[in-house]
Structure formats: structure tokens, C-alpha cells
Amino acid sequence: MPQYKAPLRDMRFQLNEVFDYAGHYASLSNGGDATPDMVDAILEGCATFCEEVLAPLYATGDSEGCSITDGVVTTPKGYKEAYKEYVAGGWQGLSHPQEYGGQGLPMSLNLLKSEMMGTANWPFTMYPGLSLGCMNTVFQFGNTEQKNLYMPPLVSGEWTGTMCLTEPQCGTDLAQIRTKAEPQPDGTYKLYGTKIYISSGEHDLADNIIHIVLARLPDAPKGTRGISLFIVPKFMVNADRSLGERNSVKAGALEHKMGIRASATCVMNFDGATGFMISEKNKGLEAMFTFMNTARIGTALQGVAHAELSYQGAVPYAKDRRSMRALTGKKDADHPNDALIWHADVRRMLLTQRAVAEGGRAMIYHAAKLADHMVAGVAEGNKAKYDDYDDRLGFYTPILKGFLTELGLECANLGMQVFGGHGYVKDYGMEQIARDARISTLYEGTTGIQALDLLGRKVLLQSRGKVVFGFTSEMIDQAKPHLLDGGPIGTMARTAFKRAIQWKVLTLRLMLRANKDRDVVSAACYDFLMYSGYVMMSHFWLKQALVAHKALASGKGSESKEFYAAKVQTAEFYFERLLPRADGHKKSMLSPTSAIMQMDNEHFSFN
């Protein structure tokens, strides 16, 4: 059973040495309180909470799952107490405005918290996690009354929130939403309809649940321009925030899922439920998508979380379990066989997990700085700043979400693979990680949707390639001074340099092709996404390796020396063993679309 230990050594390396978060926070209008001491205290405190409270509930929550009786959902044993402790610790409001009781810290600190919590226990973390979207929406689009009414208990965590988008007939294609909102004489609305796959739609952790619901007014235009957004509380809220009568929104059922079984995924029935419009009439979808980037980066975290947890489970097993002799001869001479970790193929699996966990962490920590600026823009009432950083973030989002969750799933499967047959049975805890990881490429936009967003929207439509060219310039700038270096640094810098140029050229080629053949975008987008992910990760591995190499050269303390050396070694592994996969994606995305498009729909099966 993996024993979660917060990877503070690596987190600090990246925060302090690679990404200079101290400098970053000092530059933020809301970063003043995030002093190095404060950040350290948060990391330590959160680590303890995750290791001692959340991690022990990970396996038990899975085997117990949630249950529902007459619309009342019961979460697994221990969840209530853990959530209480979470609220008492003030963890929910870390990055939310002080005027509503939060700590007003930069949102990247919330991401660090989510990373640790999610790695220790992803399904638990979804309960407070879903509140974020709700809070962001209320804060950004609610009127003063709505903000005053709902924000404080959401920020404290006494209440939680949901996002109610999906309906049986549509997930991605929200234009097809049918839930109705009928205006009432008092200015409220009555909502009718069914929403499915609503995470934390109903549970027993909080006193109230605030649903953010997409629905249509009776006279609404068809499609996406006829969707409005509503606040629908589980219990009506009086002006003094005391709870009134039960609203007619009920959980009709729980979904039986492959994994994240401790997270209550609900069918929610709105049967004349009272709702309050938020944002403008028919502009609900825009509002809903406002914080899409941060929500998707929150899901990208899942890739890192499961790679990390599965790695933490696999390493001790590989050191402990013995099988056969290593091919180069006896390693553990006092035993008849060698520990798994001596076998190169096992090391390949472990290093893949590590390279993904640490490389993905770097990608997210970089993006989180942009998100901090974006959120600061909101707080400063600086729309232009918000838009600028939202755009910049928009390039990273689909890559992080699509690529890191695909790799997280692979790494969770590799963790099982290290365990051999033991990986497949529940007792060892490795298969749960793979089942939990499996959702990450599906929700918050499937990998295909991320890929389409990246290539179709962000790269071709919105920027004519500029987002890629901007990033590849950064890659070139980083690599250039080291092209003539000896040793692994020089090798990696030259490779990154070449990949940057290759990525740029590829983007140009796809642009030209897409002008002539619109199928290119959908046919190539998955391979483009994965290619982009591998090349982007190489940039962040080189970045880490450069810092570690420099630290080694400057002769830091001996424990750190080992850490830095292992960092460079993991970077080498990434460049030598994982980055080459980009070649297959490159060739595949450039192949003619006919190979995908020519088959007649009716010829997919013959009996």
C-alpha cells in the first residue's frame, strides 16, 4: 500500500531554485503575505495533514464508496472528520479574498495544496475542489448581495459548491442543454431538468451545497447563446445566512464508477428548484468558461498526483521484492536473487514515473505563476491584465490537461506493472491509483477536446501559430548558451534546441495544410498535443537540469549533491527515453488525412 509522503524536497527545489517563487510573490499585488516563511509553514502544515489525515483514508474510501438512501448521500467512514479538520485548518480559503474570510494568498499556493491533497487522496480532494469553480463564479459574476450571502461559508468550507453542466444528451456539446429556468414574479427562477455526473452534488460533509447550474430561459435562442447561469442552493439561505427550507434539487442516484469511488458523482434532479440568475441572461456559458483554464490545470494536477503516488508505491516495492539475478550478475550477494530495482527494465518504469511526476510538476508550477498574475488582474480590476494572462495560460492549459493526464494514467499502470501480479489485486493499493487516474483523461474535456482546443483554437485560429513560436523562442533562449557545453547538459541543450525548431516548423506545416484541408486539424490534433507535451516537458527538464548542474558545480552540501545529481540523471532519462516518442507523433500527424477520413461510416463493421 503506497504510504504518501509529500515530496517537499522536490517541491522546494522547484519553487525556490527553479521558479523563484519568492521573487514572483514579491512582484504580485496580492503576494505580500506569501513570504518564504509563510510558504514553508503552509507546505509543512499541509504535508502533515495530507500524510496523517487524508492518506490513510485513500484505500478505505475506495473499498467503502459512497451510498445513497432516499436522496441522502453518505461518504465513507472518516471523511466527515477529515473534512471538519480541513475546514478548521482554514485550508479552503487559502487563496480567496480576505473580505470573505479567506487568506488572500496567491492562487498558486492553493495549487500546491491541491497537489499534495490530491496525491494523498484524490477522491476526497474533489469535495473541496469542486467548490473552487463555484466560488470563482460567484466572486466574478455574482452581485454584491450574492457575494455577501454565499462567499463567506464557501470560503470557510462550511458549505461546498458544484458545477452542474452535463446532461444525459450532452457533455462536451453544451449547446444542447435542455434544463429549463422559468422566471417567477419575484425575480427568482424555477429550474426543471436533470444533470448528470455532478461531482459532490450531494454528500454529508457540509451544511449546505451551492449549485451553479446552466439552464435555458423559455425565450432563449437555441445553441450556446441561449444559456444562462443560476445559483441553486440545496437549502434556501436567509439574509443572515441561516438555512431555510430544502430546495427541490435532489440527488436521484449515484453513478457506479470504475474509480474515484469515494467521490459522490450524482444524478441531480431539478424539480422546480428555486434559482437565482448570476451573470447576464444568455451569457451563462461565457461566464462558466471564465475560469476554465484554472479548472483544467487543477485536473492536470491529477496526472502529476497519480504518477507521484504510484511512484511512491513502486519504489519501496522494487527495493524490497526480489526476483532473479540482474543480467550483469549478482547484486545482492547475500540473497539468492536481486531486488527488482537492479533490473534495468524495472528502473525504466520507475524513472518514467519520476520523470513524469517531476517534469509535470515543473510544467504546472510554471503555469501557476501565470495564473497568479491572471487572478491578480481580477483582484486589481485590471481586465486587460486578466485577459493577457488568461490568453497566455490558454496555451498551456490543453497541453497540461491533455498530456499530463495521459501520462499520469500510463504511470499509474506502470506502478502496477512493477508489482507484477500483485499490482492487480486490491491489497497492494496500486490498482486503485490506475482506476482513479482513468477519469482524468475524460472529465474537464477529454484528451481529444483538449487537442482540438490546442491545435484548432489556440494555435491556428486565435494566434496563427504565435503561441508556439513564443514558447519555442523561450526554449531556444534557454538552450542556446549551453549548445557547446560538454556532458549531459550540452547533449540535452542541443536536443531541446533542435526540438524547438522542429516544433515551430511542424506548426507551420500544419497551418499550411489546414488551409487546404480542414480535416487536418481534427486528424492531427491528438498527435500534435502529445508531441507538444513531450517537447514542452523537455524544456522544463532542461530548466531543472541547468539549475541542478549549476548547484553541483558550486559545491552544495552532500545530501543536496545527491539530490542534484539524481535530478540531472532523471533529466537525462527523460531526454533519452521518453522524448523520442515525439518522433512517432510527428510522423503520424503529418500523414495524409485520407488514412483516417476515407472509410465510409457504414464500413466500420461487417458481419
Add this chain to the structure above:
Amino acid sequence: MPQYKAPLRDMRFQLNEVFDYAGHYASLSNGGDATPDMVDAILEGCATFCEEVLAPLYATGDSEGCSITDGVVTTPKGYKEAYKEYVAGGWQGLSHPQEYGGQGLPMSLNLLKSEMMGTANWPFTMYPGLSLGCMNTVFQFGNTEQKNLYMPPLVSGEWTGTMCLTEPQCGTDLAQIRTKAEPQPDGTYKLYGTKIYISSGEHDLADNIIHIVLARLPDAPKGTRGISLFIVPKFMVNADRSLGERNSVKAGALEHKMGIRASATCVMNFDGATGFMISEKNKGLEAMFTFMNTARIGTALQGVAHAELSYQGAVPYAKDRRSMRALTGKKDADHPNDALIWHADVRRMLLTQRAVAEGGRAMIYHAAKLADHMVAGVAEGNKAKYDDYDDRLGFYTPILKGFLTELGLECANLGMQVFGGHGYVKDYGMEQIARDARISTLYEGTTGIQALDLLGRKVLLQSRGKVVFGFTSEMIDQAKPHLLDGGPIGTMARTAFKRAIQWKVLTLRLMLRANKDRDVVSAACYDFLMYSGYVMMSHFWLKQALVAHKALASGKGSESKEFYAAKVQTAEFYFERLLPRADGHKKSMLSPTSAIMQMDNEHFSFN
């Protein structure tokens, strides 16, 4: 929920048009009865049984699972009746000798049967499937008395069998086996020990269960040369085959697994159980490995089975479910959105599944012909023939087992991906396929073990590359006449030709490197396995495309025309979109071993 339909059109195409099974059977000493009419009757009869009896039990068996009370295992509802019908149909003895009540047909027919049964319901198929190993062992190594006693009810299916290898401390590394066999004055043995992960170790489908058990005699040498093989029946068997007293071998527990939940995976306790030695003292492991190749090909089938079933689930959903407009504009003008199948990225996923299912089928049908010759060698008492074909098969086995199960798992995951969020909930039946597929890369030798077997043993040690060179010669012979062809055939032939040469060169390079650095084998083996799989599959896709292209040119009937055209199109997809992955594996396997080996064992984690 996928509705299994036996892919008879494709099976017949491959059997009759690609691999000339009629000619093959005519050439076999035991193939006389396998006339085209007989083969057809078997295919039809088996298809009906699988579609009507086994497929409906697939999902229910998973949700119910097996249960155990006081050592008595109960299989899911309907399993008993289905198994009865299986036995009544004479399906178990299809390829077993007529002298023991079997039908004496070539073993490839048994593989076709297993393919259909396994696709319809893999966990069910494991019950009769495990008997095969037991029957093969008894038939090959039992004395006349043992054969007469055990074979008839095993062949009829009234009894089932198991293979008891794994113990808590060892799976792959069987040298570490501890189960003891103490000789008794009457020539029998008393067995003491615990075996784990014993598929079908205990269940309620058959009257008796015959365990084949690896154990050590008290004076046995250490390691693999001190292991003997024993027959341990659940109920003692009287000379007239009536059942005697209950033997002291008991199921202590059932494993709780990620998938194949309807298959009873047992902890088996041998507490002074009476056993009968089979084969020679201390030569048990050799005997056990005799039919390893066919057992592993039986597991390779699982890759094809799950790719096929997941594809069968995904295609109708992709035609039925609508989301967004295709990028090239309205396709289903009478709806506000287009069916998923119009989206190129969805087609990419479907075609990947199809290319793996049909390409894998071809690889297995080719290998099955070799297995037929091998088994004929046994029947003819021709050891040289047996050895020759066993050697030839030995090259295919790790590639088929390792590569096809990895791709089968990927395809099962793609099937979920086509369903979006619906793929993750149990109601749609797609996630079960992914959970069931997950075991296939673990049991019967993990992918890493297959990879080591391929590169270390079959390619380098045993043949100094000759097995690869033999196969690449076949590839070149097939491609050469078409190098100047126009259209897709010419393109594919040229690619296959180049890949054959590349594979050969790669093998030589690895041989040279391995001479200097033994770590090369273990560090490169996984990438070599996957590379070999992709290139080998391209050969079998070209083979199918050539047949289909020729048939098209000769102007066959219109339904067939569509089938042949789709075949060539699927081949094109394979060459353009999947084969390029070989490039990443090529680069990765040639990278320095230091990237994997240099990290100190103690530096895999830092806290």
C-alpha cells in the same frame, strides 16, 4: 453495453484468403477431419454459443463476482448452466486426442474457439482455459495410468484443471518455490505449502479439479533444478474414475482483483495433500515450460479479444451519439450536431482499435499454424519436428504476448475514451473491458519478462539474431514484388521493406552493444519488443492488404468489395498512424544504458 457479435467475416477472410487454412489442414497429419465444412460448422456453432450464452453473462458476472464460504467457491449466476452447455457441446475436447474422447482436430481450431469465447466473456473462458495447461501436461508427461485416469473427464470438461506455480515470495522467479512434497511409502507424496493467484483453483462448475503443482522433494537441489511436478486432485480418484475422499487441498481465500472478477483467483493451501509425481524428479520446471508457447499465445489472444470487444462497443456508440459539428461542416444536416464518427479524432480511436484487433488476429492465425505443426509433432512422436516448430513459435510468442496485450489494453482504454464520461461508469460496459484487459500484461509473464525472453533469449542467446533475420527475409520477400506499385499498396510495400532492413540493422547493433555492455539487453528489451511488434504487425497488415487488393482488382461481389476496400483502408491507417511509433522505440532502445543505470538505488527518493 457492447453486444458481442463474432467477427466471422474477418475470421473467414483471414483463414481462407490470407492464410489458406484449408491447405494447411490438408497438410497436417491430424488435419484430415478439419474440412472447410467442418471448420465452418465449428465457427458458426461457436459463434452462436458465444453470442447467446456467454456474452450476456459478461457484465453480470463482473458485478456479481465470485464468493467463498468455508473454502467453497460460488461462481456468478448463470455460469454453471453455461458451463454445462459448453461441456454438452463437446467444446472442451475439440483439439484433444480421440482416444480420450476428444475430437482430435488441430489446435488452431481451439484457438479460434478461445478467441470467440474470450471476446464474448474472458473471465468465463478462463475456467475451461486453465484446463488446457493441465491436459497438455498430463498428456505429454503422464504415465499411461495417469493419462487413462485423468484425461477423459478433463477432455470432456466434466473436470477442470489448474496450474499451481506462484507462491507468495515468487512469481517469475520459480527457483524460489518452497512448497514441499514428502515421499510416502506407497509411492505417493504429501504436499505442504501455499500457492497464490491460482485461476480456477476452486469453483462450482465441475465435479473435480486436477491441480498440477510445482513442489520440492526434501532432498532436492536448490534453485530450478530441484523442482518436481505433481498431480493433486481435489477429490481422490478411484480406478474406475469415481470420486473418492476430499483431498486436503483447499481454497483459503479469493483475491480481490481490479477485473476478471467472475474468474475465481484462489489462494490454495496444500496441507498434506496427496500428490502423484508426473514427469521426472527435479525436472518439473522443464515439463511445466513445455507448452509455455501455446499458453502464452492463448494469453496474447486477450489483446485481440479486448480490442475487438471494445471496438464493437465503440462503433455503434460513435454512430449514435452526437456532439458538435464536424470541422468540415454539417454532416447530419437534420440534426443540430453530428454523430461522433464524423470527427476525425474519434475515427482515429476506432481505427486504432480495429487495426489492432485485425492485425493481431493475423499475427495469431499465422502463429497458430506453427503451433499446429508443433502439436502434430507430438502426436506423431516426432521429437525433432516438435522441437523445430517450438523454436520457430518461440520467436513469435513473446512478441504476440507482450505487444498484443499492451495494445489490447490501450484499445480498451480508447473504447472508454470514445464514450467520454460515459466510458467511466459501469452502465455502459466499457470500463469492465479495460479492467479485464489490465491483467493481460501481468500474468503468464509480464511484458518485461516477455521482452527479456525475446531479446535476451530468443534473439541474442539462442539464435544470434537469426530469428529476426529469418522473419525480415519473409518481410522483404513479400514486399519486394510491390515496391514499384502505385497507390497505397506500393507505399505500404516500400515502408515494410525499409522497416525490415531497419529491424535487421537494429538487431545487429544491439548484438554488438550487448557484447560490450550486458545492461543493454534489459535496458533495451521493452523498446525492442514494442518495435518488433509494430514492424511485425506491418508485415501482416501488408499481407492482408495484398489479398484484399488482388480481390478488388479481380472484381468480387459488391458486399465483398466494400469489405476489401475497408481492409486496405485499415492497412493504410496502420502504416500511416500506428507504425510510426516504432521510431520512438528505435531511438529509445539505442540510447545509452547509463540513462537508466547510473542512478544510485538510494537516490530514487529524497524526503
